Amino acid sequence: MKASIGVGLIGTGYMGKCHALARNSVKPVFGSGPQPRLVHLAEVNAAIAQTKADEFGFAKATGDWRELIADPEVDVVSVTTPNAFHAEMAIAALEAGKHVWCEKPMAVALADAERMAAVAKASGKVAVLGYNYIQNPLVRHIGALLEQGAIGSVNHVRLEMDEDFMADPEALFYWKSEASSGYGALDDFGVHPLSLLHVLFGSVARVFAHLAKPYPTRPTKEGTARAVETFDIASVLFEMGRRDQWRHGAQPLGPGPQGAHCAADFRVQGLDCL
Amino acid sequence: MKASIGVGLIGTGYMGKCHALARNSVKPVFGSGPQPRLVHLAEVNAAIAQTKADEFGFAKATGDWRELIADPEVDVVSVTTPNAFHAEMAIAALEAGKHVWCEKPMAVALADAERMAAVAKASGKVAVLGYNYIQNPLVRHIGALLEQGAIGSVNHVRLEMDEDFMADPEALFYWKSEASSGYGALDDFGVHPLSLLHVLFGSVARVFAHLAKPYPTRPTKEGTARAVETFDIASVLFEMGRRDQWRHGAQPLGPGPQGAHCAADFRVQGLDCL
Amino acid sequence: MKASIGVGLIGTGYMGKCHALARNSVKPVFGSGPQPRLVHLAEVNAAIAQTKADEFGFAKATGDWRELIADPEVDVVSVTTPNAFHAEMAIAALEAGKHVWCEKPMAVALADAERMAAVAKASGKVAVLGYNYIQNPLVRHIGALLEQGAIGSVNHVRLEMDEDFMADPEALFYWKSEASSGYGALDDFGVHPLSLLHVLFGSVARVFAHLAKPYPTRPTKEGTARAVETFDIASVLFEMGRRDQWRHGAQPLGPGPQGAHCAADFRVQGLDCL
Amino acid sequence: MKASIGVGLIGTGYMGKCHALARNSVKPVFGSGPQPRLVHLAEVNAAIAQTKADEFGFAKATGDWRELIADPEVDVVSVTTPNAFHAEMAIAALEAGKHVWCEKPMAVALADAERMAAVAKASGKVAVLGYNYIQNPLVRHIGALLEQGAIGSVNHVRLEMDEDFMADPEALFYWKSEASSGYGALDDFGVHPLSLLHVLFGSVARVFAHLAKPYPTRPTKEGTARAVETFDIASVLFEMGRRDQWRHGAQPLGPGPQGAHCAADFRVQGLDCL
Structure with missing residues (x-):
């Protein structure tokens, strides 16, 4: 070493x-x-x-x-x-x-x-x-409980992650507002709850999403309004492949069929709701 | 009279x-x-x-x-x-x-x-x-506040409605379990949050849904297991037509474009999560 | 019969x-x-x-x-x-x-x-x-779980009960505002959470309370302001006799000494906090 | 400098x-x-x-x-x-x-x-x-809103602070368990919510408290059981001097008498409730 x-x-x-x-x-x-x-x-x-x-x-x-x-x-x-x-x-x-x-x-x-x-x-x-959240020992403990089948079949998971750093309509256009940055809120922090779903419930089978731009423009340093190119809000509905969930061979204790699917929906939001 | x-x-x-x-x-x-x-x-x-x-x-x-x-x-x-x-x-x-x-x-x-x-x-x-919930004076008051633009543009609405009356895996197969009853949880009480969305935010533009049957069979009075034909759980993501929201001519006070869409997701569940 | x-x-x-x-x-x-x-x-x-x-x-x-x-x-x-x-x-x-x-x-x-x-x-x-709340089958079920020692020793209980019917400062002086009605919010609905504590955790050993009159006067039908004689808000800290809790002979499963005391605090409020 | x-x-x-x-x-x-x-x-x-x-x-x-x-x-x-x-x-x-x-x-x-x-x-x-919490800009902002009378008279404040680091009954007796450390949970972290009350609502007029020791003994490194000398749980009901609240001369906008008292209750707990 x-x-x-x-x-x-x-x-x-x-x-x-x-x-x-x-x-x-x-x-x-x-x-x-x-x-x-x-x-x-x-x-x-x-x-x-x-x-x-x-x-x-x-x-x-x-x-x-x-x-x-x-x-x-x-x-x-x-x-x-x-x-x-x-x-x-x-x-x-x-x-x-x-x-x-x-x-x-x-x-x-x-x-x-x-x-x-x-x-x-x-x-x-x-x-x-x-993906720092998935390193949290708490998440590993949840994973262990799921593998042991401690709560049986999981039919639904809900995650919500809100950030208010772009809540101010006067906040300036910046690199995360550019098209080159991808999908905005979904790329910027929506990937965190997604990483938890992936680690705990297996790979994604289908995705339905709604993306929104509450503020269509943002001011620049030069004082002009520039069209926002990424999304500030995402509502996402996933179907997770449940067979993956029990990937280490453990059987769920509770009711529910092996190999069934699990829905996971989450919302990410780059704006303050207050 | x-x-x-x-x-x-x-x-x-x-x-x-x-x-x-x-x-x-x-x-x-x-x-x-x-x-x-x-x-x-x-x-x-x-x-x-x-x-x-x-x-x-x-x-x-x-x-x-x-x-x-x-x-x-x-x-x-x-x-x-x-x-x-x-x-x-x-x-x-x-x-x-x-x-x-x-x-x-x-x-x-x-x-x-x-x-x-x-x-x-x-x-x-x-x-x-x-649709008794939409008669609640509280809902009309919410509608009046929305029309006045009191909270500006609404980008996201979340409703959840849970019932535990079919939580017991020993609960008998009955008419709501039959295919003739439609879509189960979604038809049975999912229509209530949907009625609120309709009254408050306008007509639905698109729907994505995930339906699940956590208990694939239920016992009958005769003691046999019968396949459940309807769904016990629904996760639904709606896009609501926002232009309808401001149908009485009022303008939203806050930021956000007229005629933009609003996402509304909800979850209905005919089972107890405990 | x-x-x-x-x-x-x-x-x-x-x-x-x-x-x-x-x-x-x-x-x-x-x-x-x-x-x-x-x-x-x-x-x-x-x-x-x-x-x-x-x-x-x-x-x-x-x-x-x-x-x-x-x-x-x-x-x-x-x-x-x-x-x-x-x-x-x-x-x-x-x-x-x-x-x-x-x-x-x-x-x-x-x-x-x-x-x-x-x-x-x-x-x-x-x-x-x-005392209609204590007739709720849910409360009896909680009581049964406590008696079985399902959650071990209970060290703290918190109840909150809010009513908004006197939230409007223009609401008229009425019989519940009169000194002959007792202690206001505490008598009027504070007795409900107290009845739950009594049924679930035994008799009260000590009480500390703070009572408040946010609106010192209320209008009368005649249009004059009359001094409110009862209290609209109560914050109460109880000590419950724990020995009574296990009155049917069951032993708590979890940690904690027999006969120890349990604190129960609650807040009742006859006003809207919005 | x-x-x-x-x-x-x-x-x-x-x-x-x-x-x-x-x-x-x-x-x-x-x-x-x-x-x-x-x-x-x-x-x-x-x-x-x-x-x-x-x-x-x-x-x-x-x-x-x-x-x-x-x-x-x-x-x-x-x-x-x-x-x-x-x-x-x-x-x-x-x-x-x-x-x-x-x-x-x-x-x-x-x-x-x-x-x-x-x-x-x-x-x-x-x-x-x-007292690091009182340095949080959010707390200063709350204080500014209170001083402006933005929410009128405050009749009740509730704070709760829970720590689970002594939840394990096998956690060892240590210096915070010793009588020389004072009042346990109240001294150890109850002082944090108290510091917020002090900064936001003025000095304490009266205190009622209930302290508890859910685990009467803890193991030592030598394997013996030693009596815990401090308290793991505190339920506290404060009366705050309201006149201090408006100490910079601002008047509350809402209803409620000047100089009235405010109740503040909080609970601190050195144990896990799960």
Whole structure:
């Protein structure tokens, strides 16, 4: 086991800062074991990269993320850039022999996600997506109870996840409002409840969804109104493949047929309802 | 105005009893005004009809509902029979010149419902369906607030309605388990939240639904297992036509485009989750 | 068993109407068995009594409740008058050999309640107080689960009961606003959660309470402001004697000492919080 | 303004680690401004102190907290030791000219708290208690709304705070179970909702409380059962002085008398209810 792990960070927004703080807290939280070294930080230009490297405690800074990936001192790369860049950066890092922790959503297009999965598999490296909720021990405990059949057949699951950070109609148009970011609320945090469904109830068989844009335009810094290209709200009705639910061979104790389907509906909302 | 109103009742199950009790309580609850007279009661045979007429306080009893409809003393007919009979009885009563209060669901097949609506319109009589929730003054108040635009554009509505009366796997197969009763939980009480959506948010544009049968069979009185033919659980995702919402010309105060759509999802469940 | 039971009703307000409707519904709801006959109704004067007797279906009417109690055709007397009259009327009815169903609260003063209990015991008649919630089969089921020790020791119980009927500051001063009615919200409906605590967790060992009058005055019909004499809100913290909880000899399964105390707090509120 | 602030930490338990992590995150979270330097860490002996200093990143370690307080490089002292030591350590640090951030509860005895307050006032130093919830901008916003009279008179406030970390009856007896730690759940986290009441609704006029010990004993490391000396559950009913509520001169908009009292009840619980 290496005494320390060289970390590279691409992107220093909300999640980039979270990754940096998390790496910094490994020693006080977990004590002994290999420690992360904050080796290299990449941003859109060298000046921003240097400022953030100072704040977050990284040794080197670069305005070119390919330099970071080429750095032999970097063992693992955190990809915390806008969604549209995930595929290119994660694939490049894996092909350069780095481990990768890429933020969710995996990619904007299915084909990109499939390429990422294939490269990750071929690389033999550790490739992790930022679905942090499924790491919660509580979720594992729910999964264990379901596998034991503790509540019998599950006929319906409901999840709701609301965020109010775009509730203000005066909040500015930004990268998540751009078409290149995908499906808005559904991509941005709807993937979290979906990740729970996937882990607890198996793969999705069918999806029905309603997406909405309550604010059709948002102001820009220049004071003009720009059409919002992504969705702020999603109501989704899933059918989950139940056979997968009991994948480890346990039988449900309660009533209900094996192999039946389970509906899972959820709502995600990027606006405040107050 | 007539001094009293002659009431005929077809069917004496759960809802038939409710209608009889309600008719009996008109005077103590509302005081003056025309009073119902409990004139004629019909059941599947003369003996049951007589027993129920004694219990509920009806003057005449019959095993043939067409006798009741032909009775000139009957002004209004309550149809509280199993769903499959609603269309035939309600149409016959309207065509005989009676007012009709028919229980929900209106009918099992769309064509039957359309025939009922046409006959009711042509008859000039009062024809009411048993959607009692929409009569609640609270719902009218919600409607008034929506029309005033008090909360701006409504992007999402969620309703849930659970009943536990079929939660026991030992509960017997009965008429609501039969294919002739329609879609089970959705028809039986899912129509109530749907009636609220219709009154408050306008007509339905699209429907996605997941229906389930947690107990594939139920015991019969004879002790055999019979396949359940209707659904016990429904998860439904609606798109409501928003233009209808503001049908009286009021403008929403808040953000959001006119004529946009609104998602409404609901879950109905004929089983206990405990 | 008598073929029918002669009913006398003193008071025709909200609860008096409830008693009349309930008596009228015995046959349709329960079918066979002795039926109530609505014999005699008393109000504050003969004219009001006659009007209400007609509405509710009582045979005789009187402006003097002592005539009703002296009526040999009356077997059971419903006392549904303002709180201040409960003791005098219930005691007189019991002493005249009638069964009594007296509304809650039992009495305004402890001494009155103790006299009522003593007379009821000596009379050998059925004497019931209007604590209808404790008759709910659900509550009995909770009680059975507690006795079986299904959830172990209960350390805390929380009940909340809110009514909005006096939420409007323009609502008129009325008899429940008078000092003779006792403690307001606490007497008026706080006794309901208290009755549940008493039935489920045993007798009260200590009480701490905070009572409030959010509206110090209310308008009268004459248009003047009159000081409210009772309380609209009560926050109450009880200590319940736990030894009583397990009164039928069952032992709790879970952790916790026998004979320990249980706190039960509740809030009653005669005002709308919206 | 100093370029950096020398930090001393006494105690490295749950809250000591929180303080260390928080100091470490100042730069990434807040960017520019004076930065904390982790100067000196004290524990019960030199070995533990050195281990923790390495984990948390402190330059010096000591088994004698008085050495830390005497260290001229230390500007501010975090006191995160068991409750019984707060008074002695905080007072010593203030008298040595240090700023102090002392964890809650302030002290176990009122006299100690009063001494601490007096010394803090005389010292002219910044003395902060660890009531972190009241620093939440949401709470300040609630306070602003109350001051504006946005919801009129507040008649009742209810807070509930539950922790499950002592839910397991096999959880070991530890320092919070000792009589020297004060009142258990009430001292340990009941002070948090109390701090919110104090900030939002003014000072407490009267307190009624019920404290309970669901588990009368807990196992020790040596395998014996030791009597729990503090309380795991508290139900508390407060009367708050309402005149203080409107302390900045704002008048409530709604109904209700000035200077009236407000009840605030809360429940704290150191056990899991599942």
